[in-house]
Amino acid sequence: MVRTVLKPRWLGLLVVVALVIVAFVQLGRWQLGVARDKAAAQAIQEVTSLPPVGIDTLLGPQQPFPGTASSRAVLATGRYAATGQVLVPDRLLRGRTGYWVITPFVVESSDATLAVLRGFVTSPTGIPAPPTGRITLDGGLAPGESPSTMALPPGQMGSVDLSLLVNTWPGRIYNAFVFLQKETPATGSDPAAVGSLNALTHVPTPVTDTGLKWRNLGYALQWWIFAGFAAYMWWRMVRDDSVADDDAAVPVAAGAAPAPGTPERGGE
Amino acid sequence: MSTVAKTEKPIQNPDSAATALTFFKVMAVIVGIGLLLLTVEVVLHFTVGPDNALSWWPQPHGFIYFVYLIATANLGFKVGWSLPKMVLIMLAGCVPFLSFVVEHYVAREIDGRLAAARQ
Numbered sequence: 001m002v003r004t005v006l007k008p009r010w011l012g013l014l015v016v017v018a019l020v021i022v023a024f025v026q027l028g029r030w031q032l033g034v035a036r037d038k039a040a041a042q043a044i045q046e047v048t049s050l051p052p053v054g055i056d057t058l059l060g061p062q063q064p065f066p067g068t069a070s071s072r073a074v075l076a077t078g079r080y081a082a083t084g085q086v087l088v089p090d091r092l093l094r095g096r097t098g099y100w101v102i103t104p105f106v107v108e109s110s111d112a113t114l115a116v117l118r119g120f121v122t123s124p125t126g127i128p129a130p131p132t133g134r135i136t137l138d139g140g141l142a143p144g145e146s147p148s149t150m151a152l153p154p155g156q157m158g159s160v161d162l163s164l165l166v167n168t169w170p171g172r173i174y175n176a177f178v179f180l181q182k183e184t185p186a187t188g189s190d191p192a193a194v195g196s197l198n199a200l201t202h203v204p205t206p207v208t209d210t211g212l213k214w215r216n217l218g219y220a221l222q223w224w225i226f227a228g229f230a231a232y233m234w235w236r237m238v239r240d241d242s243v244a245d246d247d248a249a250v251p252v253a254a255g256a257a258p259a260p261g262t263p264e265r266g267g268e
Numbered sequence: 269m270s271t272v273a274k275t276e277k278p279i280q281n282p283d284s285a286a287t288a289l290t291f292f293k294v295m296a297v298i299v300g301i302g303l304l305l306l307t308v309e310v311v312l313h314f315t316v317g318p319d320n321a322l323s324w325w326p327q328p329h330g331f332i333y334f335v336y337l338i339a340t341a342n343l344g345f346k347v348g349w350s351l352p353k354m355v356l357i358m359l360a361g362c363v364p365f366l367s368f369v370v371e372h373y374v375a376r377e378i379d380g381r382l383a384a385a386r387q
Contacts, residue, residue, distance in 0.1 A: 218327040222327075
């Protein structure tokens, strides 16, 4: 077998087959990327095409976070609490490292607290105060993050861990936080009296876990199967040639030459 | 095609080759019909749009074409075809209507050689 593989024609064919396999594997990876991009684009399109709804239509305080509510645009009317703001360090926004500013917001309709990611800052000091008046905020809903074990100074936490906030903030809280996109004075409140709005750089709502477009995933799989098939073809041709070499090596003078048409090696 | 048959070795196992020929003929017809559907899909893609009535077809057709490749290789190895010949017959499955023509000539070649092998 090894001697057969080393024949120039099989080595030459091996080079060709290797090139074909590399090309097919790359084509498969390209389709896998397309599958990912198309699914992400579709998910973003689906989520952003939905109009914002009042938060209480998606979930109430202390209720489990419904998976379908992820990244949905929500509206909530109420006031920021005067105390309880926390910072989450080591966050990235457009290549810069900084802090997420998480401020408690008391939703008027439920009197429960909602964690609002007001924005991104690069320094933990000198953060603009939230608006003091009655406002309506518009943002993307997200479930709380996993707990973090990072040791941090007071007023900071390693992740948006709602189980920590429920112990520090008074009253009931929502099992969610909001990526704030816009603050507006609530209907009926005096725009001049609510305080400065949208003072921080907003963090765009992420669209998570978008999966794959199955059709392009199928194309990717097909390229990889074709690549495997090319390898099989090469191996099979070399094996047949190797068997033929072994047959030729058997001395014909022994009188054991098979009659034409006799199955020598049985069925394949 | 009869000239090709003379250069190739006699078929070693006619029964096995006959089964492989049947498998190949079935797959050649299925791929031929599937390819016509695919052609219609491509036309629809550029007239109606990417979300046409046949937009689901290219993906399963790819897997069916793979079975055609297996059928071609299976037959090719059993009747001793050269690699270029196998590759050409495989590629014929990508040209509309050609797989029907190829199926006809392959069946004629192999039937003739099978008859010779069984004498």
